[in-house]
Amino acid sequence: MSGQNDSPYYFVPHPSRHPISASIGILIMLGSLASWINGESWGPIGVAAGLLWMLFTLWHWFGDAIAESEGGMYGKRVDKSYRWSMSWFIFSEVMFFGAFFGALFYARQIALHQLGSLDYKLIWPDFAAVWPNNGPAALVSHFRAMTPWPVPTINTALLLSSGATLTVSHHALRDDHRNKAIAWLAATVLLGLCFLCLQIFEYVHAYNELNLTLASGIYGSTFFLLTGFHGFHVFLGGTMLTVVMVRLIRGHFTAEHHFAFEGAAWYWHFVDVVWLGLYVVVYWL
Structure with missing residues (x-):
């Protein structure tokens, strides 16, 4: 506002x-x-x-x-409602991603070890409880797992940098340096766009060269669901920041009143934190 x-x-x-x-x-x-x-x-x-x-x-x-x-x-009461609404919305997103992280944890730490226990050796004697896995019946075609280098690591650097540029832009706006705020916000949007382009490149590489698809067992499904939904959230966050940038150019915000900027920034930082979890759990562990 x-x-x-x-x-x-x-x-x-x-x-x-x-x-x-x-x-x-x-x-x-x-x-x-x-x-x-x-x-x-x-x-x-x-x-x-x-x-x-x-x-x-x-x-x-x-x-x-x-x-x-x-x-x-909009008065102060509406401003407070927006802040609470955005807070609860981000909390719901935490629960959303928590469910997918929970599914990955269950598959790797519980189901996988149960299938590899002595109770199942008569059914699948050749099954090895290692991750990634294509299932005890080996019905899934062979695939190669994703590695953290180079694209995921580069994307991590891009998102962390975007969080820094967004913070600089926010402080510039609070100090009433509008042109500086616009420039750093534009840099944030550009970094987010680069992230999405690299993720598309990564998906093409996974499908064509690693034979990794949604049908590649629990590894493929959890990988694409987690990274895919995160990419969609990056797209939504980038859309929010683009709208905020246009409004900033048009002079809609002041140093004291700019919750649209703050709300979009909260969401973008949340997206950054989720990616850090993905980077460690999906690509490294």
């Missing part, structure tokens, strides 16, 4: 079409993604259509919120 009124009342917006529109876009995108994974030829088209629908919805939803903020409709 670039400005805040001191009204004791809480601003209540008019009923909005955006939540149901966003739900439809997500349904199309995820349903098409499931069909794509199962070999349907129209899957990629559906994913693209759902993504475009979501971006169209977010464009208008962000626009309405920005217009309300710039119109002076």
